Amino acid sequence: MPVTTVEKDLDALTMTVVADFPVPTSRLWDAYVDPRQIEKFWGPPGWPATFTRHDVTVGGRSEYYMTGPDGERAGGYWEFLTVEPGRSFEVRDGFATPDGEPDADLPSTRMVYTFKPTGTGSRLMTRTIFPSLEALEQLLSMGMEEGLTAAMEQVDAVLADLASFAADLPAAAQLLDDTRVRISRVIRGPVQTVWDAHHDPALMRRWMLGPDGWTMPVCEVATSVGDTYRNEWERDGGGDRFGFTGELLESAPPYREVTTERMIGVEGPGAVNELTLTPVDGGTLLTVVVTYPDAETRDAVLGTGMVDGMETSYARLEAEVLTPA
Incomplete structure (x- = not known):
């Protein structure tokens, strides 16, 4: 299991998830910036994601929806605040309405993804920063922690699938x-x-x-x-x-x-x-x-x-x- 720790700090309004993977940081980074790859693990089991936009640059934006077992959809978006290629990116993460617009009825968070090499591969630290204690409690009660860790448990299979994303494949x-x-x-x-x-x-x-x-x-x-x-x-x-x-x-x-x-x-x-x-x-x-x-x-x-x-x-x-x- 790649997830090693999950720490919640109610005073700092943060949740930090650490996961280790047996691949170089460049391979892990590519899995997050390539829409073909991230949509294979971003949604929790039973809720696969489809990314209709994914431009990982400062000022860029991602738009996606997850499809449930009965065809129901849940949308989301990222707004990229900082990007250090191969090392980290920070996004504003929020829910989206069916027409793709930010859902004003649900809180958004800031999420910082940090990629670091280790002796056996790479480590990903995902730090979520909540706007308030109420938002933290609301999102955790909605299953945010379980959804995030379940999604990360699916990353290994994508990292191992080199053939589907090889650089020499045709369009x-x-x-x-x-x-x-x-x-x-x-x-x-x-x-x-x-x-x-x-x-x-x-x-x-x-x-x-x-x-x-x-x-x-x-x-x-x-x-x-x-x-x-x-x-x-x-x-x-x-x-x-x-x-x-x-x-x-x-x-x-x-x-x-x-x-x-x-x-x-x-x-x-x-x-x-x-x-x-x-x-x-x-x-x-x-x-x-x-x-x-x-x-x-x-x-x-x-x-x-x-x-x-x-x-x-x-x-x-x-x-x-x-x-x-």
Whole structure:
């Protein structure tokens, strides 16, 4: 059992949970910053979590919900206050309403996660700071201690599963709910370089091409929130041109941006793309959460082979842009 101690200090309004793991701190850190991994243990047994947003940067935010055995949902969020990569992060932790907004009827806490090496692996210390004695007593009565320790007891299985999260895996899609899908891949390059490759037209024309045999004659990048972008592709020698356009809604270089997207010449609602870049062991974890207007549109787009095309582009990015000549 990884949890070694649980200490509650009613005077200091804190609860501290210490757990030891037989892996390097970098492996444990990655399990917490990778949404594919943390959602496998964050919810207590019987309440698996789904993270629809997880950008581990100062000012970033996580949004998740846990699904109970009868389909009921309980939502939560983190607001990242400090982040020291590989060492610690501090969040404001709170409950969320069904529409994802903070639940004002329940107290929020501050939680500090500290990762330290040990002689046999690594140690994680989770310190929860409550706003008042009443909040401490309320949250403990709701099962916070049991839920937190039960979740941490599931971490070992995720840490041992190296194959599912290896850096050399191709891009893969995971359905998050009826309208959202998350595409994930580790890109073997630093975050800033991967960000630049997504925003420099000269670089984008080298790799963002999908299957072989296509060119990108139009590449107009949105540089400020409110700007529009436009990308168009055609076959080598011309023909079959198509493209996408949209608006830049949010930008936090080099970690996150949110854009709208619609196919040029096609009527109807488009999609919203949330790009997140996270440094991990082996490179940069790239995740794109795409929100479609409905499940039918989502499934139709995925059925076109979109993810395979993205993988071809990401492999080209690594081989032709990120690998030194």
